[in-house]
Amino acid sequence: MSRLPTGGQIDRARKISFRFDGQYYKGHPGDTLASALLANGVRLMGRSFKYHRPRGVLTAGSEEPNALVELRTGGRQEPNTRATTIELFDGLQAKSQNAWPGLKFDALAINDRLSNFLTAGFYYKTFMWPAAFWEKLYEPIIRRAAGLGSITTKPDPDLYDKGFLHCDLLVIGAGPSGLAAALTAGRAGARVILADEDFRMGGRLNAETFQLGDVAGAQWAAQAVAELASLPNVRLLPRTTVFGAFDHGVYGAVERVSDHLLTPAPGKPRQILWRIYSKRALLCAGAIERPIAFANNDRPGIMTASALRTYVNRWAASPAEAVALFTNNDDGHRTARDLVAAGVKVAAVIDTRTDAPALQGVEVLAGAQVTDSTGRLGLKSVTVRQANGQSRKLDVGALGVAGGWNPNVALTCHQRGRPVWDGAIAAFVPGAELPQGMEVAGAALGQFSTHAALHGGADGARRILADIGISATAADLPQAEDAPVNITPFWHVGGTKRAWLDFQNDVTVKDVKLAHQENFRSVEHLKRYTTLGMATDQGKTSNMGGLAVMAELTGQSIEATGTTIFRPPYTPVAMGVIAGRSTGRDFKPTRLTPSHTWATEQGAVFVEVGMWLRAQWFPQAGEKTWRESVDREVLATRASVGVCDVTTLGKIDVQGRDAAAFLNRIYCNGFAKLAVGRVRYGLMLREDGIAMDDGTAARLAEDHFVVTTTTANAVPVYRHMEFARQCLWPDMDVQLISTTEAWAQYAIAGPNARKLLQKIVDPGFDISNDAFPFMACGEITVCGGLRARLFRISFSGELAYELAVPTRYGDALIRRLMQAGEEFDVTPYGTEALGVMRIEKGHATGNELNGTTTARDLGMGRMVSDKKDSIGTVLSRREGLNQPDGLRLVGFLPKNPQARVLAGAHLLEPGADMTAANDLGYVTSACYSPNLQSYIAIGFLKSGENRMGDVLRAASPLTGEDTEVEIVSAHFIDPEGERLRA
Amino acid sequence: MIINHPLLGPCDAQEFIYKGDARLIDRPDGMIEGAEAAFFDYAYLRDNPAGQHRELWFHEQGDRSWLVVTRNTVTHEITHVELARDVARKSGQSA
């Protein structure tokens, strides 16, 4: 027998087809994979982690440790998926995992025979000799045997979304307490979110047979859900797991939008990550039944009693014709009653309590214990030791084990709250320190009867709402069962055979005993040494048992023994949904320069520079290597004129009466006296005296400067300046705004730069060398009235300008510049040529301003003014930053011009051993200079200023280069600066 | 985390950049005798309490205010939020 003739919340009218391990089966809508397999007579669904023991379902919910399968195929293959939570769909394909060659015969089940050697922590005591064998022999064997399911490593083809939700009250769990809470709050007009991991809301009400008022529990739940769905202020999130409780009422939740479909509908996500911002939350997560450990208690067919009851009541699926129950509390008897009512033969109820109550129509063996079981691939019988000491064998295909219920406190621990022991129900309940804004109701709080759960939920919601200023009336709640908890704690049956505590990780009572013997007695040591509770279920069904055994061994109470706490996520969450759409090319936003479209038309090669994409070079027909293009761009610029988009450099507008005084404190060099219409190079230090960033500041008016930063530091420098403005000198009259994206800016460089510019600068603006000399700046108009800013600054070392126009004119301007420059053979150049020219000129950039270098190292020590208190001045004076043999920026010219010098090479004396003791410095930037027809480089050398003309080695053992270089000035081209003043 | 901005109301902490101890407001005078020792203390030493901590957050994805947030480093509970500029003025920083 498998599918019962009647009952269950399945659509018997429709059949759906699915495959497990290649075999076709039929099920119904409403089934899970687990219920459908049981209904098809399949009890064997998985293998355990260590011993590869045959396993079936232990539970009917997300706490399942055993029935893990690989669901779907290809890039959608999803390992370790719990058969108990997979909503059945037509065409579903699943296969068993961690078994080879197959589930019924698994070669690694040999481990089970060797279990005596593979006890807890055995691997810490062996595999140490010979040392080299660990990586080569032992570990590969262990790794292949370990692991659970597998992935294909193919990209996941599905989409994932993320969103934010806000609410007054988040209700987590839609069982009786959650529904009562949501109804109370929803009717009061509060913004409510009700989330439940199941595809059918109702929690245990869907798995029980009792009445609520005059309707069945499941029906009452359906009515409640229907009412909630009609309320505009209530959002229902079925198939949604609230997986984590974070600070200040923020919860993480995953909605499984399409996991019940063969593939997501086109354009629809597979799952959504909701970040729920709640004023308050009520945790109504119910409780989880725990097993009792006894010899061979892990066979397929042995499960928690409530799971057995759920399969029969909710899915009309009975795992076997004859079943038995093993209990230490009254709830086990309820399962027996339900099974009998559903027509399942209950061979006996084995109750550990000597005073066990009697049951109508079922034999109750009071004071009895299950001592063993048989049936390798599926339970065949259990052996019972009766109160009188006699042994009795029961031939059953399933055994429901009822060890009592543990409130589902996982989320209460996410901010490190510790549950506390409640002896009355023999379980841990939420402790006093809950996440801010969270309360708990229903079975999660230890309110186990339906009556208590309903009232706990409703009262909790009213109390919470009152606290946030919403008044709610007492809900009209139906009559419901109010059975007391009658339990006599009983954790494991004594004996010498293995009795499982953690099913997935194969941790047995013996392992806990060994841990105790070896002094791994604290719960954290126990967990880590035995791996108890470290499996994919986080020990929801196992921790309690392990703890109880340890308490027994140490002679301490359970509360004194302590408990481990749960971590997020509540149940495992797909990585894909946490990443959302931030994958592939959308991993980070892409910032495009104003000339991007034009550069694309020119066939430019682009490079990532932070978030920006910049043109790296512009290949022309016939050029075979990047070097050919770059050399051409450099030579053409230095020979005539080149244009480069430099918009990415940071721009900060500084205005106010104290603007000059402010910059004077931000830069280490003086700015107070800079004349209007002039630009000055500025070096910023961090407060620790290290160079932070460099750039220029242009004084457009008495109270108006434009500061430029490097591309990489645009944001940090702005933040730093705002810090100084608001926190250090709050009364300075100065305002800042970042205008990086407001202005398109182009460098126009080369001997013909002025001639080119004169063609587009409007008449009336004199940009002759006399009127607009090196380091001049001004607000002008170009192209017939377009507002622009012109700066005569040079990064290339040539006669050069930077011209800025409002960003929306950036595309037009580059086209106009190229057109106007035709007569000069104007050349667009990219970041590579820019880099070559700045190395030729010896300008420092990111590689030199690497966060460890000082102004002095950069050869700018004299810029640091000691006449004023600017940021970083004081700490730049520390002795360690002013050593006579400190690093200095110098140039390197290889003795053989065609010998490559590599950035990252280290400097050593010729003939010196290649050791750190002989390390004299390093190369920061290197390139081939088409002007010098030689490789050139710059970098930092100890006492560099005293080594001019010396020959050293630039050695890179990593890449095989070892080049003799002459130490020269870092300014390879036009050291006197005649070109830029031309 | 959520920071209750004194001007804008509750804002997600993701909009902010964290700097550290609010004592960074109290920058010593660089021109005084013994400035180096004062700056060493200022730049490098921290109380780093387990409990109430006044700290600087910058509303980078918002209104660009620097805030002084009083937050418990054990529970993360935030009890007070001020504009850093107001705090700076109160502690004697001016121009």
Place this chain on the structure above:
Amino acid sequence: MPYSGFRVIKEALSGHKGWTPAWRDPEPKPHYDIIIIGGGGHGLATAYYLAKEFSQHKIAVIEKGWIGGGNVGRNTTIIRSNYLLDGNEPFYEFSLRLWEGLEQDFNYNAMVSQRGILNLIHSDAQRDAYIRRGNAMLLNGADAELLSVEQVRREYPFLNFEDARFPIKGGLAQRRGGTVRHDAVAWGYARGADSRGVDIIQNCEVTGFRIENGQCKGVETSRGFIGAAKVGVAVAGNSSRVMAQAGMRLPIESHVLQAFVSEGLKPVLPGVITFGAGHFYCSQSDKGGLVFGGDIDGYNSYAQRGNLPVVEDVIEGGMALFPGLGRVRLLRMWGGVMDMSMDGSPIIDRTHIDGLYFNGGWCYGGFKATPASGWCFAHLLATDTPHPTATAYRFDRFEKGRMIDEKGMGAQPNLH
């Protein structure tokens, strides 16, 4: 009782009755020669080497909770010596060499697995920096290898080579890097120290120092006063709290770093891999879980837990690098409290109080340093001179301007 395969077999055949406690739980004595505060990896290693290498006696390790409960029990298990700066590289290389012989040395299989670590390169500037670093490693006697993108692809064919926002342009590999079973490190050192007479005193919280005339005489604890000639503090994460009891302010902030593990998978990731264009690094444990992490949350915290934005940031990085991770599930996440120092490097030094020594400021690099940290701290405690590989880890380096700043971020702990 030495551990060995033979012993495991013998015990298996005789009911495992012969296994004895891995360490004792002794009552504290009134006085010790040396007390180490902190029963984490560093403290236990210090005690072990004091007893084994420096012939010290009467040593106690005092732990407020249970040993190995701090960062040695909650890190991502990576060992490597791929540092750049002179102050660091010799120390971390010393540590890696100690790892290489550790299991035989302390007779405990900590599963030191030299599966290699690969730092990916995504830009020219990054390549320049990694070449400089790789050369520094070689000059210091460590191993380093620069890989082309094709070499990376051969080893990690499933990474995103086709559709990446920041394409992989190569990598810097250290083949001797790898992973270690972190808890076993604490237990191995504890067992080794205990067997050499060290008292490991759990559940004993230090509540103050007894300091007389500038001399540390011992510690006040939840179990009474315990006298000592020398006290070494190794409580990274809580350094500021403990040293405040001696009246010291430190160049340290406490920050939370989150770590993550996925459900178990059959072998997929051969070594340790770090993404160079986002915050993500990952390895696969022997049990099959992908163990990964990213950046610290960024705000001062003692909470041992973090928040969702960083979780998203880390996993976005993971997906960007390895698009096949989408269906792999995150199993568990947790936080550890880091001593973030002002230059990103640690401190192993005497204090201005005689007899009081300090070891801390490990940022998120403390695990790989465990053996060398223990050895060097033991050296300092036993000889009152720094170990040659740890001479730069001084308190006064900030005052003197001799920072050891690998990342170049300055006095901003959350950026290191």
